[in-house]
Amino acid sequence: MSEEVKDITKRSVDFSQWYIDVVRKADLADYTPVRGCMVIKPYGYAIWEAIQRELDRRIKETGHVNAYFPLFVPESLLMKEAEHVEGFAPEVPWVTQVGEEKLEERLAIRPTSEAIIGHLYADWIQSYRDLPLLINQWANVVRWEKRTRPFLRTSEFLWQEGHTCHATHEEALEEVLRMLDVYRSFAEEFLGVPVVAGLKSDSEKFAGAVDTYAIEALMGDGKALQMGTSHDLGQNFAKAFGIKFLDQDNTEKFVWQTSWGVSTRLIGGLVMVHGDDRGLVLPPTVAPIQAVVVPIYRDATKEKVLAEAAALAGELSAGGLRVKLDDREGVSPGWKFNDWEMRGVPLRVELGPKDIEAGQVTFVRRDTGEKSPVPRGEAVSRAGALMGQMQAALLERARSWRDSMTRRPADMSKFKAACEGQGGFLVAGWCGSPACEAAVKEETTATIRCIPLEGGKAGKDKGVCVVCGAPAKHSAWFARAY
Amino acid sequence: MSEEVKDITKRSVDFSQWYIDVVRKADLADYTPVRGCMVIKPYGYAIWEAIQRELDRRIKETGHVNAYFPLFVPESLLMKEAEHVEGFAPEVPWVTQVGEEKLEERLAIRPTSEAIIGHLYADWIQSYRDLPLLINQWANVVRWEKRTRPFLRTSEFLWQEGHTCHATHEEALEEVLRMLDVYRSFAEEFLGVPVVAGLKSDSEKFAGAVDTYAIEALMGDGKALQMGTSHDLGQNFAKAFGIKFLDQDNTEKFVWQTSWGVSTRLIGGLVMVHGDDRGLVLPPTVAPIQAVVVPIYRDATKEKVLAEAAALAGELSAGGLRVKLDDREGVSPGWKFNDWEMRGVPLRVELGPKDIEAGQVTFVRRDTGEKSPVPRGEAVSRAGALMGQMQAALLERARSWRDSMTRRPADMSKFKAACEGQGGFLVAGWCGSPACEAAVKEETTATIRCIPLEGGKAGKDKGVCVVCGAPAKHSAWFARAY
Helix, strand or coil, rough: CHHHHHHHCCCCCCCHHHHHHHHHHCCCCCEECCCEEEEECCCHHHHHHHHHHHHHHHHHCCCEECCCCCEEEEEHHCCEEEEHHHHHHHHCEEEECCEEEEEEEEEEEEECCHHHHHHHHHHHCEEHHHHCEEEEEECCCCCCCCCCCCCEECCEEEEEEEEEEEHHHHHHHHHHHHHHHHHHHHHCCCCCCCCCEEECCCHHHCCCCCEEEEEEEEEECCEEEEEEEEEEECCHHHHCCCCEEECCCCCCEEEEEEEEEEECCCHHHHHHCEEEECECCCCCCCCCCEEECCCCCCCCHHHHHHHHHHHHHHHHHHHCCEEECCCCCCHHHHHHHHHHHHCCEEEEEEEEEEHHCCCCCEEEEECCCEEEEHHHHHHHHHHHHHHHHHHHHEEEEHHHHHHCECCCCCHHHHHHHHHHHCCCCCEEEECCCCHHHHHHHHHHEEEEEEEEHHHHCCCCCEEECCCCCCCCCCEEECCECC | HHHHHHCCCCCCCCHHHHHHHHHCCCCCCCEECCCCCEEECHHHHHHHHHHHHHHHHHHCCCCCCEEEEEEEHHHHHHCHHHHHHHHHHHCCEEEEECCCCCEEEEEECCCCCCCHHHHHHHCCEHHHHHCCEEEEEEEEECCCCCECCCHHHHCCCEEEEEEEEECCCCHHHHHHHHHHHHHHHHHHHHCCCCCCCECCCHHHHCCCCCCCEEEEEECCCEEEEEEEEEEEECCCHHHHHEEECCCCCCCCCEEEEEEEEEEEEHHHHHHHHEEEEEECCCCCCCCCCCCCEEEECCCCCCCHHHHHHHHHHHHHHHCCCCEEEECCCCCHHHHHHHHHCCCCCCCCEEEEEHHCCCCCCEEEEECCCCEEEEEEHHHHHHHHHHHHHHHHHHHHHHHHHHHHCCCCCCCCCHHHHHHCCCCEEEEEEECCCCHHHHHHHHHHHHHHHHHHHHHCCCCCCCCCCCCCCCCCCCCEEEEEEE
């Protein structure tokens, strides 16, 4: 085993250290001299580019267009929506001076863009004909964090934020749920990460929202990660910023707004859901390199093997795969195997003199480690098929595991024991009171991740509140979370 | 003529106001309450997305990968390269506080990323095996500007910045010129903007560079616009940040660096090179909408015309064009014509009952205004062919005009007269002294835009310095500039 792989902490020994090790050894990100800010290295950024490409397509397919709003938010604008400012002010960096000159009004670095966008929308929207307004932005935002962790919680991060305006609350709510579902299907189909979609409790909602919806996934250590949010902003910002329209009935009304976002945090989720003790495991969709061809030779066979490996890599590439030929000198095939396993490349194709003689190549799957000979003539079609199989298998594996880690503790003592044991999602009745929610957090550090859409609303029997025993209003999913 | 078009100032009357009118009426950008910062509206941002897509492809094709570095640069890092800090410090916004807490060290918002990247590269590069390091970043940067103008000069702007390290100066210089040529060919082939590529004089070079190269284009008012720069950083930042590598000869050496960038300023250039009194004129490559289908009907023919227009739009779209069917109610076809002309859509396809009867459609080219009947069955192929023709025609038109506006004044009085007249590029001998360069600027406000690569270096006869009459060292291109 190479030094590199030996250097990784085992998942079972210290998941948190394992995560950091993988992020750094797989070259996804690095620390910087700016407190809480990371640099996303080329391999990590290529994953973000894959995410952007596909999510942007889905965002446009649902009728949205992109725009770019200013990085700075004048203090007076940020202050306009009371709950919003209360929620974000403590972590906002302030520009107070330019060059040697003190500014008359301080400028916040955007923690999110509701305020600056609200101000502009008030100008852009006049009539019902201007609605719905469906705009998205890809941008950097800053929320100063005391304790940071690459991708999961950094002071600066990259994200997309959608900001839409509608004529009615009904339409706005449709949009909120539509985008929540875009996130859900994107997470499952593209990232191979199963999620539960639902409503946040009031204590966990976005500062300034009427309601926040989220998708939540379960990480390899049994803790939950919020992967994306979709907010029903009601008319809160519309009233604060005066975003009004003349409706068809000739009366002036405030618009109904939504906002929704996912960030580079998704990459952290990918690592923690699929990774193993050998490093990163990437679903083929997001993998910057989907197949690596590793030639195995001695001096006598070098020329022949390298030529054949190059030909094979060319064919796989022509077949539509993102392919790398690893013809590096001075490192052994074994070292290369470990290196590409660390980086999570889905398929390794080994090719040696014996393979050539036998008219075959050797496929090694990253997800299962399974090794199998494949007839040379079938390499391209089998590799292509394998991409779809691995994509499905990773989702399935994550789903089975998530399901096995989703339990329904009968009472608070079992709830607590589960939390302190393996973790996972704990589904329990909740009476809806903030006091009971707070009691759970106090006793177990678990929080309500969401009240799932399915079953969360209907009048089904939800049993009793796991804390107070009163009739439950919701069936809530609790977990310790990132 | 619609109100909208009447509202535009004529180019010949006030070019500067015409520019602002087009930017706002074509919905490219808008002002914001943040001084000097604009919002790029969806139509303008779609142009930026087209630019990004194609330029990113070309940057990757030449071996570079993308990454993302922090927005903030700690003061101590920004201060490390003396000329760099001197050049940028006056326009840097400083974050001095987060929430209520004062920071121990001030953080600059990046005006460009040499400093933060230099610090990280010192860590990433150890050996000649780590070279060349070829990284690009798409990001926002901030340089506080007193006088701003959408796209051309704003306090915050979007750009890409390449940052590369090499083992030798020769290799670095090759990279500098390679990327300059990528910019040149991109400007010409994709934006239809002819440029002259060359070396900047010392007074105009990047703060911290050994040499700066640039591409320069001529705008519709005879003023020049710098469209992109490529810097030979020598070992200036390598020495300031300690970026060293162990070479094959086992000695430790400083790397040789380059950086290069283009920004959303390109959009301003597009507007000013191709636009006319009816608004924007977009080359088909960058046009968010390449063809708009406008149905012309009365009540009796509405259904039939709309159905046929929708079918046609579908066919054009299937043929690979970005197509919009303008079936808006309540506005006349004439109003629609003006609206799409304002937005610079390359091809308008008109379709009325008479066209349907005659088995034809009517094409109207945005660049020439030429109107021609086209047999219905040939609409898709002719539209496709027209895209290539318009792309070539726009470049050709801009090139002829640029060439006609490039003159060689025999002496300073003719130089001055040309500057005060139509402007344009003035090609003149320069002895190389900063004093003569300053004298030209003082007398005419023109500056040396660049010393073209071709002819700029060789020992050809360059005549005498237009200012002092001494033998010319360079044949320089002067112009008044944005």
